Amino acid sequence: MSEILRVENLTQQFRLDKSLLDKLHWEKGRITLRERVVKAVNGISFHVERGEAFGLVGESGCGKSTTARTIIGLNRPTSGDILFDGKSTAAMDKGERFALHKQMQMIFQDPYASLNPRMTVMDIVTEPILFHKLAGSRQEAEQRAYALLERVGIRPELASRFPHQFSGGQRQRIGIARALAVNPQFIVADEPVSALDVSIQAQILNLLMDLKEERSLSYLFIAHDLSVVRHLCSRLAVMYLGRIVEMGSREQIFEHPSHPYTQLLLAAAPKLTGSSIAGYEIPEKEMPTVLDLPKGCAFCNRCRYASPQCETELPALREVELGHVSACHLCGKK
Amino acid sequence: MSKILEVENLATYFHTFKGVVKSVDRISFSMEEGEVLGVVGESGGGKSVTGFSIIRLIDPPGEITADYVLFDGENLMEKSEKEMNQIRGDKITMIFQDPMTSLNPVYTIERQIAEVLKLHQPGITKAQCRARGIELLKEVGIPNAEERIKCYPHQFSGGMRQRVVIAIALAGSPKLIIADEPTTALDVTIQAQVLQLMKRLVSEKGCALMLITHDLAVVSEITDRVNVMYCGHIVESAPTRELIEKPLHPYTRGLLASIPGSGAVREDERLEVIPGMVPNMFDLPKGCKFAPRCAACMEVCREREPETITVSPGRQVACHLCGKGEEDA
Numbered sequence: 001m002s003e004i005l006r007v008e009n010l011t012q013q014f015r016l017d018k019s020l021l022d023k024l025h026w027e028k029g030r031i032t033l034r035e036r037v038v039k040a041v042n043g044i045s046f047h048v049e050r051g052e053a054f055g056l057v058g059e060s061g062c063g064k065s066t067t068a069r070t071i072i073g074l075n076r077p078t079s080g081d082i083l084f085d086g087k088s089t090a091a092m093d094k095g096e097r098f099a100l101h102k103q104m105q106m107i108f109q110d111p112y113a114s115l116n117p118r119m120t121v122m123d124i125v126t127e128p129i130l131f132h133k134l135a136g137s138r139q140e141a142e143q144r145a146y147a148l149l150e151r152v153g154i155r156p157e158l159a160s161r162f163p164h165q166f167s168g169g170q171r172q173r174i175g176i177a178r179a180l181a182v183n184p185q186f187i188v189a190d191e192p193v194s195a196l197d198v199s200i201q202a203q204i205l206n207l208l209m210d211l212k213e214e215r216s217l218s219y220l221f222i223a224h225d226l227s228v229v230r231h232l233c234s235r236l237a238v239m240y241l242g243r244i245v246e247m248g249s250r251e252q253i254f255e256h257p258s259h260p261y262t263q264l265l266l267a268a269a270p271k272l273t274g275s276s277i278a279g280y281e282i283p284e285k286e287m288p289t290v291l292d293l294p295k296g297c298a299f300c301n302r303c304r305y306a307s308p309q310c311e312t313e314l315p316a317l318r319e320v321e322l323g324h325v326s327a328c329h330l331c332g333k334k
Numbered sequence: 335m336s337k338i339l340e341v342e343n344l345a346t347y348f349h350t351f352k353g354v355v356k357s358v359d360r361i362s363f364s365m366e367e368g369e370v371l372g373v374v375g376e377s378g379g380g381k382s383v384t385g386f387s388i389i390r391l392i393d394p395p396g397e398i399t400a401d402y403v404l405f406d407g408e409n410l411m412e413k414s415e416k417e418m419n420q421i422r423g424d425k426i427t428m429i430f431q432d433p434m435t436s437l438n439p440v441y442t443i444e445r446q447i448a449e450v451l452k453l454h455q456p457g458i459t460k461a462q463c464r465a466r467g468i469e470l471l472k473e474v475g476i477p478n479a480e481e482r483i484k485c486y487p488h489q490f491s492g493g494m495r496q497r498v499v500i501a502i503a504l505a506g507s508p509k510l511i512i513a514d515e516p517t518t519a520l521d522v523t524i525q526a527q528v529l530q531l532m533k534r535l536v537s538e539k540g541c542a543l544m545l546i547t548h549d550l551a552v553v554s555e556i557t558d559r560v561n562v563m564y565c566g567h568i569v570e571s572a573p574t575r576e577l578i579e580k581p582l583h584p585y586t587r588g589l590l591a592s593i594p595g596s597g598a599v600r601e602d603e604r605l606e607v608i609p610g611m612v613p614n615m616f617d618l619p620k621g622c623k624f625a626p627r628c629a630a631c632m633e634v635c636r637e638r639e640p641e642t643i644t645v646s647p648g649r650q651v652a653c654h655l656c657g658k659g660e661e662d663a
Contacts, residue, residue, distance in 0.1 A: 269551070270522075
């Protein structure tokens with residue numbers, strides 16, 4: 001297997017204070033220059049194999065969606081590089097970028113917000129085909145759109161309708177058809193099923209799995225629901241406050257989670273056995289903010305194994321076993 | 335234990351220009367004092383409307399009818415609007431899904447808690463309001479309550495905001511709390527905190543909790559009993575563990591099977607799905623509402639609506655399959 005995507009040391013920061021005046025603060029009797037910067041993603045590296053579904057999990061604010069948006073090109077990375085098919089995207093010119101967008105598409109979380117309410121379903125699906133000049137005529141584009149809609153389970157006679165006439169699950173199917181319209185190899189799916197009902201969620205997950213096999217797609221699958229990721233992804237990374245804290249295969253992460261945060265996530269997820277919430281001590285504290293990241297391990301204020309070393313020293317990702325890395329000072333010591 | 339809530343033949347119909355939507359269609363259930371009841375189902379199942387109908391928060395064109403809704407021995411259907419206002423927010427309180435929209439962004443937390451206190455305890459002083467507010471915030475686990483009470487909702491994180499909403503729900507003297515998807519907007523670790531908190535508070539105060547959610551896993555964590563709703567009907571009602579371990583209605587079975595990792599399917603395999611989707615509420619099937627999606631659908635299912643039968647004490651199901659030798663299966 002070869003790599004389709006490699007992310008190297010990706011950092012994404014957003015400056016909140018754009019003008020100089022915002023940066024000036026009155027502190028201890030004098031004016032100081034201080035800028036507020038949201039450190040959304042702080043130096044993450046991972047790769048996605050061809051034909052693989054790679055999961056990125058974490059709670060809100062951990063930077064998983066920012067990572068997705070940066071990979072797809074909606075944000076320019078602050079530093080670091082994204083290599084698609086071995087080629088660095090940072091060095092690409094406009095034409096190469098345009099070609100890249102045919103290879104990489106995104107499925108968004110909210111099927112209500114991600115479809116233009118004033119376009120018909122047909123227009124929504126044909127737009128990328130026409131924009132990338134993948135069809136000679138409008139008729140040809142429409143033929144392709146009908147086939148795509150049929151494939152994702154939208155009856156062709158509904159193609160002239162508008163998004164508001166569809167249910168959430170159907171809209172997500174339309175979003176999938178739009179992403180597939182340019183025959184991409186790589187799909188970034190940002191929480192594609194979290195807005196859907198369970199029975200519909202299962203239908204969409206099955207559809208995504210079918211399409212992956214049919215079209216030999218690779219997925220970067222972003223979700224907060226561990227059971228969904230466990231079902232779909234063969235490898236995954238757990239993010240916390242802009243850093244990858246643990247990465248490995250599905251079996252490694254779910255069966256021997258090594259980072260205390262992964263352990264907490266797995267324990268806190270409600271289960272049908274009804275046994276997790278009552279039995280586990282959930283730390284009362286919440287995440288620090290991305291405006292003011294702690295110097296050491298970002299998780300140490302909620303970690304039950306925290307030691308003084310954790311507060312001052314940032315743990316690096318270390319190999320626990322082959323292909324399984326974890327960023328915790330205690331790894332191997334527990 | 336005595337019943338805190340008894341609902342008989344509750345129906346909420348919305349009379350729209352396109353036709354009548356039977357959001358809740360003649361349902362009956364009851365809740366014991368101190369019981370945690372889960373109401374699960376997919377969107378459009380009528381779970382939220384059930385909650386709103388009990389406290390009569392349905393606006394025209396919605397219309398609520400019921401033989402009776404007995405709360406603490408009193409029939410809520412016969413109450414005037416003024417009397418209902420005395421009950422809402424005091425004896426029956428609600429916790430909504432989105433803590434950002436259920437709190438007023440331009441008022442401090444103190445003012446929003448005080449509002450409830452003043453409404454239900456006329457003559458309470460400002461100092462008493464503040465003291466009680468701080469006490470409530472401490473109860474729901476908000477650190478530094480004395481300072482935080484002066485803050486505005488946007489200064490709280492999602493989990494903390496939901497704690498504030500719970501504090502407001504506890505400000506009266508609730509005997510029944512209706513929580514409509516209280517943790518859906520929260521992260522898993524925060525969700526676990528809030529669920530733990532709700533479970534603790536409910537058992538401490540001895541009030542009953544109706545937890546409306548789409549998440550069967552959440553239900554199995556904290557509820558005692560579950561009503562499964564589909565298209566305005568309660569299709570199955572059972573003690574939580576029995577329902578999860580031995581679901582009777584095909585819809586409940588389908589719901590459980592479609593949860594990834596529920597044990598039925600291995601990773602990378604296709605999930606079992608309930609085919610199709612929830613029918614259009616304007617055009618419901620004639621017989622069993624689930625018949626078009628049901629794998630075990632029979633002739634009779636399309637013709638006649640199944641009656642709710644009691645399979646064992648505390649366990650009801652509305653399906654033609656059950657009661658016909660299905661128990662030994």
